[in-house]
Amino acid sequence: MFPTETYTARRRRLRKQVASGVILLLGNDPSPVNYPDNCYPFRQDSTFLYFFGLDKSGLAAVIDVDEGTECLFGDDVTVDDVIWTGPQTPLREEARRVGVTQAAPSRDLAFVLERVSKRDRAIHFLPPYRPDHLLWIAELLGFPPEAVSELASETLIRAVVAQRSVKSCEEIEQIELALSVSYQMQAAAMKMAKPGVVEREVAGAMAGIAMALGVRFAFEPIFSIHGETLHNPFHNNVMKAGDIAVNDSGAESPMRYASDITRTIPVGGRFTQRQREIYSIVFDAQESAIVAIRPGVEFRDIHRLACVRLVAGLKELGLTKGDPEEAVEAGAHTLFFQCGLGHMMGLDVHDMEGLGEDYVGYTEAIRRNPAFGWSSLRLGKAVEPGHVVTVEPGIYFIPTLIDRWKAEQKCDTFIDYAKVETYRDFGGVRIEDDVLVMDTGGRVLGPPIPKTIAAVETLASA
Numbered sequence: 001m002f003p004t005e006t007y008t009a010r011r012r013r014l015r016k017q018v019a020s021g022v023i024l025l026l027g028n029d030p031s032p033v034n035y036p037d038n039c040y041p042f043r044q045d046s047t048f049l050y051f052f053g054l055d056k057s058g059l060a061a062v063i064d065v066d067e068g069t070e071c072l073f074g075d076d077v078t079v080d081d082v083i084w085t086g087p088q089t090p091l092r093e094e095a096r097r098v099g100v101t102q103a104a105p106s107r108d109l110a111f112v113l114e115r116v117s118k119r120d121r122a123i124h125f126l127p128p129y130r131p132d133h134l135l136w137i138a139e140l141l142g143f144p145p146e147a148v149s150e151l152a153s154e155t156l157i158r159a160v161v162a163q164r165s166v167k168s169c170e171e172i173e174q175i176e177l178a179l180s181v182s183y184q185m186q187a188a189a190m191k192m193a194k195p196g197v198v199e200r201e202v203a204g205a206m207a208g209i210a211m212a213l214g215v216r217f218a219f220e221p222i223f224s225i226h227g228e229t230l231h232n233p234f235h236n237n238v239m240k241a242g243d244i245a246v247n248d249s250g251a252e253s254p255m256r257y258a259s260d261i262t263r264t265i266p267v268g269g270r271f272t273q274r275q276r277e278i279y280s281i282v283f284d285a286q287e288s289a290i291v292a293i294r295p296g297v298e299f300r301d302i303h304r305l306a307c308v309r310l311v312a313g314l315k316e317l318g319l320t321k322g323d324p325e326e327a328v329e330a331g332a333h334t335l336f337f338q339c340g341l342g343h344m345m346g347l348d349v350h351d352m353e354g355l356g357e358d359y360v361g362y363t364e365a366i367r368r369n370p371a372f373g374w375s376s377l378r379l380g381k382a383v384e385p386g387h388v389v390t391v392e393p394g395i396y397f398i399p400t401l402i403d404r405w406k407a408e409q410k411c412d413t414f415i416d417y418a419k420v421e422t423y424r425d426f427g428g429v430r431i432e433d434d435v436l437v438m439d440t441g442g443r444v445l446g447p448p449i450p451k452t453i454a455a456v457e458t459l460a461s462a
């Protein structure tokens, strides 16, 4: 846990920004897998963690902005509970650790909120992403469940996003701890990617590394020789010589900050000539994008720059033709790069996505572009010092998409379909790092994880 002052300062700032009313922040509860007592691993709500630091279930908090009071709600274990849970720190003591003076049993929460709403005072809450919270808020405040998300407080959302977007030094330290786990996971995967090995053996080894270090994955890892499927959750392929495996994985730090790293690994240790060429293009696009990161630069422009670099590289191989800038303007790049360049990262791997992607990544003036490819760009607005973003360009040959575009002769002034056909079994390449925006530019966080062709081949052939 961070020092008490970190949490009190965060809440002080939140109270100031929200200005009036009552703020309700809900911690997460256990979530059952197949019967009530068999639950998914507990994950605290990130915003609750940010303001209250307490990483356990059954908690909620109310901040009365007008009165300047804060109260934590939760239940202490009974003697009967202790048989199953072991002794637990009393709530009052937990509250004191994070600078909260009031603590009350859970059953008081509904009563407190009813009293507030009867007096017509605003209750600010965040859009719930778990059904139990959604139903609870609906019942408590007398809304139909389908209206709850819309009735979430925009003031609170904006205040939370503003604060969580800018990472402090102690948060960066946590992200770098997560990245040190990523280093180990990626290095192990490179060494294990040998012909005859099943993908799940690598995924399992990575899970073991995280678990042995006392942490977990930040998200379900992608480890696949079918990297052209952007979020491929399957790990059942047997790797063979000549394959390339995409490893998009991340760990949580002890305080639940994420890492999110992708490397593309030649199975058996050496890229083929064709793979080296595509890899080099993605590498160049990624490096160009990282160099372009500076405070005040719009991330959508960095995305565009990466797209132009990708198309320019593909042109040298004869896959695209014409002016790369014009090709990107026409959307031709989305045959090869269908998603966004990156996203914010912090306590959530896609940071604060539950609060609404557009609050995090866009502004009134900088709106999401609805066009294919661009619509998947989660971050478009200008980056600022303290933002942590991922930079993850890729080239993906998706046979279904190639067939559809070819049938429509889509963007055929910019795409050589005969040449593209010769790559339809290529798969995909993605390279991803986590970058801190500093006054001087972007800094790639964490220990250097092998990325150049030479460095990846050295580990992969070890």
Ligand SMILES: [Mn+2]
Binding pocket: 260, 343, 390, 392, 432
């Ligand atoms: Mn990512």
